[in-house]
Amino acid sequence: GQQLNQSPQSMFIQEGEDVSMNCTSSSIFNTWLWYKQDPGEGPVLLIALYKAGELTSNGRLTAQFGITRKDSFLNISASIPSDVGIYFCAGRLRAGNNRKLIWGLGTSLAVNP
């Protein structure tokens, strides 16, 4: 099935560093969503984006809906140990009459205290 290209696949950083990850596609999206999954838990919604160019923050997290509607990025500033987990992007395609979400494969983040 169709998937989003999410990168990087994994990151290992020092506490206090900033983090950036992104998702790209050859298709146009109406919605971009960013989730975090803690070990042993279900994904939790971090940020939802609905308009091209939209820039939204949630604490130390900032996400943007790309102008072309084909990409999105997530930034984490001043990382802390509890940022550890897997971050997923998801989007809903503009084409078609369905509400299924397309998912990236995730970015695994490790933070060294």
Place this chain on the structure above:
Amino acid sequence: NAGVTQTPKFQVLKTGQSMTLQCAQDMNHEYMSWYRQDPGMGLRLIHYSVGAGITDQGEVPNGYNVSRSTTEDFPLRLLSAAPSQTSVYFCASRGTVDEQYFGPGTRLTVT
């Protein structure tokens, strides 16, 4: 308001056994879905439902059945478990917007 709940949290089955994974939501969401998560594979959609009485297949439906008799409940049935169905299963729901909420997951091992 419990959100999305799933039971059981852990399950071990022998090949050929059947079982039902339970999912319930109390947010009056019309859209519910089941995913499986395997290492390196992300979240793959098994089945979904856009409302009571309506279900459809996702990417990986083989070996799984679903039904949606009420808005709140969306059980996933494994009729004859196989080792390839060893995975973590997540139920999710959403309302009129695209923001989807997940349950805590069921970790299934088939031996």
